[in-house]
Amino acid sequence: MIDLNRIAELIGDYDLSDVVIATVCSHSSLQIFDGARREGFKTLGLCIGNAPRFYDAFPRAKPDEFLCVDSYADFLNHADELTEKNVILIPHGSLVEYLGHKNFEKLEVPTFGNRRVLEWEIDREKQRTWLGRAGITMPRKISDPSDIKGPVMVKYHGAKGGRGFFVAKTHQEFEDGIDNTQPYTIQEFILGTRYYLHYFHSPIVKKGYQLSNGTLEMLSMDRRVESNADEIFRLGSPKELESSGINPTFVVTGNMPLVARESLMPKIFEMGEAVVEESIKLFGGMIGPFCLETVLTDKLEFRVFELSARIVAGTNFFVSGSPYADLIYDNMSTGRRIAREIKLAIEQRRLQEIIS
Amino acid sequence: MIDLNRIAELIGDYDLSDVVIATVCSHSSLQIFDGARREGFKTLGLCIGNAPRFYDAFPRAKPDEFLCVDSYADFLNHADELTEKNVILIPHGSLVEYLGHKNFEKLEVPTFGNRRVLEWEIDREKQRTWLGRAGITMPRKISDPSDIKGPVMVKYHGAKGGRGFFVAKTHQEFEDGIDNTQPYTIQEFILGTRYYLHYFHSPIVKKGYQLSNGTLEMLSMDRRVESNADEIFRLGSPKELESSGINPTFVVTGNMPLVARESLMPKIFEMGEAVVEESIKLFGGMIGPFCLETVLTDKLEFRVFELSARIVAGTNFFVSGSPYADLIYDNMSTGRRIAREIKLAIEQRRLQEIIS
């Protein structure tokens, strides 16, 4: 893990009137670059090989400069070049995945947010501990198949990117379907509708929904579009398809916007608040955007099946605001909100509170 | 029912340069408060217990003041306090439900819209009469189960909030599934795609789509997100799930935005027009926002399964306009549209035409 003193040292040498916002050219980079520019920052796109051409089509989101290397790990060798440019790195899911979390943790470049969140996010057991201590209800894990009393989701270990799942409605269906030669985990299947809640925790902004350190915002919501699960019903039910070797997969292909019942707002804020407060206790606090990935049941109860501790691609729909952000700001994307946070922190000489 | 003379008397004493827009803190209150402020009004949030904290997160939608009481019925005892503040109450679905419609009808506070609509809306038979006389096609009711010729939706009496339904595709399936110890109603199941059409009837605005009294606007559309019905297919078909005791439920958890084929616009306006014109004949007219809850079949025919006679939560997505509102106004939500109507009516000294 990067030493915070080292980051403080690096930032100490920065020309804070000339900060460059950088991120990897994927995931949510369009809104990050667009948002950084709207807040007055220069931008730098990190990529492999050649600069992607598609930015030419989006002039407002095209970074001022590209740094292209041969492999993501290579960025570790370019840390000096980045810090000489006064770069603050914005981590998104693909950046962390491509770089590798070990590399990401030690990269000697000032990075928005608290990098210590990573170990609590990546390790499934630690994440369960975190969420559990925050009072969040998660789908139940079932260790003994004979305890299956209702629908379950079975996931083979090593299954990646939304594949290698199967759904069983009963213990018998589990026994009929399971491939015992592979290790697996069983989780309660939560029937309901999915809501991905996009929060922002600001240690800098003092006015708003108060936390013990700063404030909490709700910027938008989406539902992930999952292939093939979202449209598989056109072909048949999972059970009918099984014999054809077709199983539901949950590969994210994009996102649709939505809003939740307003009466759920108190609960939504309580959940976000509890998760942030617990993060402060556990590792000094999660900073900036995060997402609770939920199923909302027909009893109007949220079940949280995952937490993402940074900007999620579900915010990509909301490049110019959202039904929620519009009640706080003009034309505010999550990418722009990150840049705004950095700008405010620079103005208040508090940058060290939001970077690591 | 409130006496209109009493309302006229109350309004007669109002300082119309200092009107306060009030509603219950739920449902669609964020856009109502935001919209009222954009139109220059002060705002008041009505709530039980303590003021909800989540408004702190949405400064543009946080009411200027809260009136917190112990129970919703208590608001009846605070009518004087409200009228002294020059309050105009904006009724939404939760306000009417929480207050109770009998209490709502007699509350001595000037209220946007025509409260007489309530008896025609709440009584299912009266609503069918209203819609039927307007030439609206509704799903057929089936009184004798042996008349079941195609898919039906069976609803047990007293079933609440989207539960207690089951779907049968044939008479046999109905007989297999029905619990005869409970009273029920049978309705034709309309296969298609759901569209919730958000209209606005203005007696004040003279330019536009002409009605016998004022004009008709189409401000937006949504599809309700219903738990668990919207994602139940991931687990199996209703028939497959029956034996596991899992049935589709239709609890609204939120809303997704959409648009309808433009070629349907004439039909959409004809339906809205007919419903308003009939309301004028029946009870003096439905005023302001209303919603037709429809299924659009593959013959491109609308079937209307319900009417809501006030702002619906499906408009919550459209805090800053919609694909339709943007063709009329800048940044116009339904909540703001209500405030605009009140502002115009005050300017034209015609407030009594739109309150009751």
Next chain:
Amino acid sequence: MIDLNRIAELIGDYDLSDVVIATVCSHSSLQIFDGARREGFKTLGLCIGNAPRFYDAFPRAKPDEFLCVDSYADFLNHADELTEKNVILIPHGSLVEYLGHKNFEKLEVPTFGNRRVLEWEIDREKQRTWLGRAGITMPRKISDPSDIKGPVMVKYHGAKGGRGFFVAKTHQEFEDGIDNTQPYTIQEFILGTRYYLHYFHSPIVKKGYQLSNGTLEMLSMDRRVESNADEIFRLGSPKELESSGINPTFVVTGNMPLVARESLMPKIFEMGEAVVEESIKLFGGMIGPFCLETVLTDKLEFRVFELSARIVAGTNFFVSGSPYADLIYDNMSTGRRIAREIKLAIEQRRLQEIIS
């Protein structure tokens, strides 16, 4: 097919400071008229019978004038009247369908885009050739039913508007379901999630994503709402419903907005680019808006099942911009983008490059 010299002649007589944008009053006309006005053009609505009243409700999209005739074919007799008004016609799907493509091809009115695209679009075999030469992957056609190895979509000839399809998961299901008295085609059923990609090819704008002639933009995406296929699962699986004589139908009733994973952007632009470049080779180039109708599989591969060579109704949601258009322009709809293209072409005296 209209003679381009004739069009040049007509345009030569136009008062280019007084051009009128016209289209048929349906499909995507609201955004076309609204967009034309925003770009400073006068507008003309073409319709049958009386001018549709619903435009009264959308003042920003109401055409300045209407030309109402008895039948669509009648517009051929009004070509002079249109050209005397300096009309440029914007073709959309309904205009082409209502007018008939033979009539459309010979209508002596300057029309936005390249009318020669039509023969390559309407003839399914020619469209397959075009897309295939562009390297686009389409669902496989199966000529011999005994080659059915996985799910297929069977379409009876003459089936229209989203009806007359059935889905079979195996060869046996095909044999059980097929009505051999009707001619049919069999196509691979692509399991995934549908994305309708709204591109714009500009020969006029030089800065951006470079093509051999001009630039390529990605303005928005949608998912079509299809009745009854999108909600049929609420009743049962296709197989369960078969015996009740209920089959999935694919009638478009409207559109929902969405965004795709950002990592797909390079692929999305490559596809659009290839299709345009091939169109330049085949028939001089497709100009302005076009749409690739895709299924995105769980391997994150696009399968293109159709191309529309003009503005599609899926852009109707994006009257005031989109998550993609907002990264290029302010408040830019596809309708407005067309008007902008015409405006730029007039300014640069290059109108003949984008009309036919």
